[in-house]
Amino acid sequence: MYMGKNIRIGLENTLYYRRIEVVQNNLKLVKRMVRRAKEFGREPATVEEIREIFNFILYLSF
Structure with missing residues (x-):
């Protein structure tokens, strides 16, 4: 995060x-x-x- 990147949050990443x-x-x-x-x-x-963001990503994937 301190380098300007995105992060992942959730139980699949840490318990x-x-x-x-x-x-x-x-x-x-x-x-x-x-x-x-x-x-x-x-x-x-x-x-x-x-x-x-996700609609754009889905659009690009087709």
């Missing part, structure tokens, strides 16, 4: 919030990454922006 704390859902992971993104001066994409 732990801390070393001994297993996450129950994605909410804690997403909130942590939103906080960190803002600390780096980056604003997370909105739902609408993500939909546009």
Whole structure:
């Protein structure tokens, strides 16, 4: 993230919030990454922006 790249968040990427704390859902992971993104001066994409990005990717894949 500090190099200006995107990040992946979710239980498929990590099961732990801390070393001994297993996450129950994605909410804690997403909130942590939103906080960190803002600390780096980056604003997370909105739902609408993500939909546009994925529609564009799907368009290019056909």
